[in-house]
Amino acid sequence: MKTFAEYQIFGRVGNIAPAGSTLKVSIAADYGRKNEKGEWEGKPYWNTVTIFNENTVRWAKVNLGPGDLVHARGTIRESSYEKDGETRYGVTLAAEQFDLLCPKDRQ
Template identity: 50%
Template sequence: MKNIAEFQIIGRIGKMAEVGKVLKVDVAANYGKKDQAGVWRDDPYWNSITIFDEQTRLYIQQRLTKGDLVFTRGRIRQTSYQKDGKTIYGVDLIATEFTRLARPSEDVGE
């Protein structure tokens, strides 16, 4: 049996930054949340996605822009390192799929 740790996100692209041979793309997933008056409000959460694959990096850099609605899926990897005698823990979201669903001008019914 295969063991897995995966993520799936549908959201909007924020900033993109090349870090060495890796591309980091921030994607905002929007969750609904009731405020104190009982009205549903947007509650976006930013996720930093790491892209190692060269073809996927080129596709994103050449064809996608801030605000595009995208679908991304991949694996989750926990990390840790030592800094000033303390252990710092983190989680990497490593994309294996990354696809544009719509440009901001194509949005219908959102």
């Protein structure tokens, strides 16, 4: 039986930051709701996705901008490292699919 851990995010691009040969893209998924006055209140949750594929990195650097609506899907990897005698833990959201759904300027 095959096992896996994956994620899927539909959201808006925040920061785009090169990190060595990869690209880190922060994406906000908005879990907003109406308040007691009936007004919409946004509640964004930010996740940073890492793009490893060099072709996708090149494409993203040219085609993505803050506010764009995107879809990202990939694997989740937990990592750990030692720093100052302490074990530190992190999670990598490694993008296997990354699609631009709608540029900000067309919304």
